[in-house]
Amino acid sequence: MLAEFVHLTITGLLIASLLALGAVGLSLTFGVARFANVAHPDFMMLGAYGVFALNTLAGLPFGWAAVLGVLAATAIAVPVARLAYDKLPVSGTVQLLIISIGVSFALRHLVLFAFGSSLVQYAVPLQRPYIWGPVRLTVFQMLTLVVAAVLVISVHLLLTRTKLGRILRAMADNAVLCEITGADVNQARLAMWVIGVGLATVGGALYGLNLVIHPDMGWNLVIPIFSAAIIGGIGNPYGAMGGALVIGLVQEWSTLIIPSMYKEMIAFVAMAVCLMVRPRGLWGK
Amino acid sequence: MEEKVRMRIDRRRFLETGLTFGAVSALGLGYPLRAAAQEPVRLGVLTPLTGGGAVYGTAMSRAYVLVADEINKAGGILDRKIQLFTEDDQTNPDAGVRGARKLVDVNKVHAIMGTWSSAVTMAVAPVAITANIPLFCVSSSPAISTLQDNDLVYRTAYRQDVISAVYALAAQKLGAKTAAMMILNNPYGIGLRDSFPDRFAKVGGRIVGQATYNANQPSYRSEIQQALGSKPDIVLFGGYTPDGVQVFKEWFQLGLGGTWMGPGFAFDQKFIQAIGADVAEGTVVVEGATNEASSAYKNANKLYRAVHNEDADFFVSMAYDHLMAVALAILAGKGDTSGDAIKANLRKVTNPPGTTVGTWAEAEPLIRKGEKVNYEGASSAIDFDDAGDVTTNFGLYRVKKGKWALEQLMRYDELKPLL
């Protein structure tokens, strides 16, 4: 029984680290730009395909492919986000939400068009796990946990210790006031996208390392990632990581009680309960 | 006034000509317009090009084009060219119905081929039945056999309940006494989950673990650990290639032992390539046995490899068989493309007795002479029973050095006590 619990916890942590990279970026952009970007998990998908293209198709060694792939995906996704969300003559969170649905549709099917529907993966051999009692982890999986933690901490430091971070937090609080103080809001917004999208693409790259890659891999994570970000409190990256941990762990632990086919409902139910009882999230201001 | 009418007629004629030319060149047939003096044989392909079944539908749609091309190059069916109309069912019953309506009402096809998802097949069947045209699918739900279909719905895939008897027999032959199941939550997987335990019990086996998973989960670690927890002799995999690849990757990276058994369409060459020969080593594969030796398969493989550089898999083979069966039935009916005629002639060309044939080149001259043939297909013997299903012998294969090696043949008669 204990062994089972440990297994579920490890799986929960792995899923949480993937969700965290998506949720932290989402929390940031949702908080600062003030709208729900349902295409955010699709940026993760772009990261995975970027690495795939360089590694499997172009033949670069994985290390290079990972770095360049993430950079390339970010370089493509940020202008898309800027164009769709910052430059179009729309106002209002609902319209931006609808636009983000259009962006998601378009991105997913463009990737389908370009890369086909076959499952793809990196040209990286599978690894055997290290085993300590009931704990079984491969090097890549450990890497995933570490990278996720490091990046989230870095984002937190950026938000609390740098000027850019201060501006971003001010924008999340009150965008109008922030502009009046003379802060370069436009540049900060660009930085926001770069950070948010960058985290997502790294998350996608790691996802592809552990699992198979397909155009809908991001879309399938919309509910869990939004759930994690909302539970953590929009605008709070640590909160988003906490939310991801909650979702990842609770979903896996739940299979001790309910059949595993239902576990995907947990994320939704958690999010619903959170919004009804404490809309600002567990760690929101 | 007359001027306008004439212009309108001319413009319409121009449009029709343009459309026909476009359609013909779209099929890459390259025949000049005038050659289609006789009405073409219009066949509809309704298959998933997007959505969950896209991998299978795309391969199938390519196969249909290749076979139609081959037949047309040989002169067509009694000098009538085959014209294919393809619609994407999006692996979605809604879209499937709309696609079917267009094929039936606008393109006026004589047959529909290619639905993959059982849900889509079930939704599209009424459309075909009302229009009195045959529907050929690759779905596996048992419910399709019992449809009130006026003998219009045919399938070339096996039913879940039959295949679970095959697995039980295979497990017995491998000496496995305990088994676990790793099941995809869809009609095919659930059907397997429901029928395998009984069958396995009949050969003295016991189920010691099972896990059901949904497609597109971010991880299957928990389910894998659940299924393999009690160290079963064998693990039955009831899913498809995409989830199969992910399951195997995670299983391997968990370092758990165990032997997997699954269907050929999941553990195909693409799968073995994706996870690597060493990970796949020793995996048991159960698949139709007449497959590789038939001239049909050899031909299908040759055609497919030439253009797409890949072996013809199970789905490509079934698509080949659909079109061949329809074309041969129409030929045997002396060119009668009505639903009634195709129905009447289908089993005459696909079932024994008769000279064994597998390609158009082999079959066409014989049928023209009025001789009886028995089409042996690329995916199975293609002998349709009363419900429109096929029965087949099965092979028990093991993956050895990245390829399937036949270990044992399992005849259909051996399965009967288990059914």
Next chain:
Amino acid sequence: MIDYLVAISTIIAIQVLLTLGLSFQYGLTGLVNFGHVAFYALGAYSSALLTLAGWPMLAAMAVGVMLAVLASLLIGTATLRLREDYFAILTLGFSELLRLLLMNAREVTHGTLGIPGIPRPFVGWLAVSHQVIYLALVLAAMALAWVLCELLARSPLGRTLRAIRDDDQAAMALGKNVLAFRLTALAWGAALAAVAGSLWAHYVTYVVPDQFTPEITFYTWMAMIIGGPGSMLGAVWGTAALVTVVEGTRFVKDVLPMVDESKLAALRQVAIGLGLIFLTVYSRNPLRKRQQK
């Protein structure tokens, strides 16, 4: 060709019911409902299960409507006081939750196998083809719904809803029970969706959870945006335009030589996504007044 047009018209008419409901919810009242397909599913499944058990069609439809209304009231009461985008995400999640339930509650819903053989009403009446009779039935339902929506929109109820949409604080200050009005709008839209679901079930004679994905909700949003949110006439012609264009692309590939069917299919979906963006930018925003504050 006629048969095809009859089929497309039937599909359009059923879809119009969905669009009318959504337009009432979002266009008039400002409710950002992204779970519309859930009400559609409730109507479809109720009709399927009950008519197969021998119930008459209208009674089964009525049950579906009641379930949808009940569901809308439950969700609404729990979540309407939240921000619009949270409400949107929750309704989306709810429709997915319902779909998962439909997939897994096999004893009741047959799960992923679906429910085939749903009886069709009026089979054998008159010498006319059944397709045409059904189209007449569906058109009648659509016309009735349209008229009712127009009347409601022009009534005091409609005025109140629009006032709430534009400035709920002011409406509250005037003593209006904002929640009750919003719930009414939500429930009315849900009821229309349930009727649409029921008509769909009897048309296709088969229901399965796969049919009830968020894509249907997004499709409905597109139709509404094309015709202009809040305009009931717009709901009708917007739906017709959308279905015509989407179905029209099927004919494009009969004319253009294409390398690969699947690639064209993917491009079609890309076009739908871009179309949605374009339409959102260039159409009226019903929440404009509220968001300007």
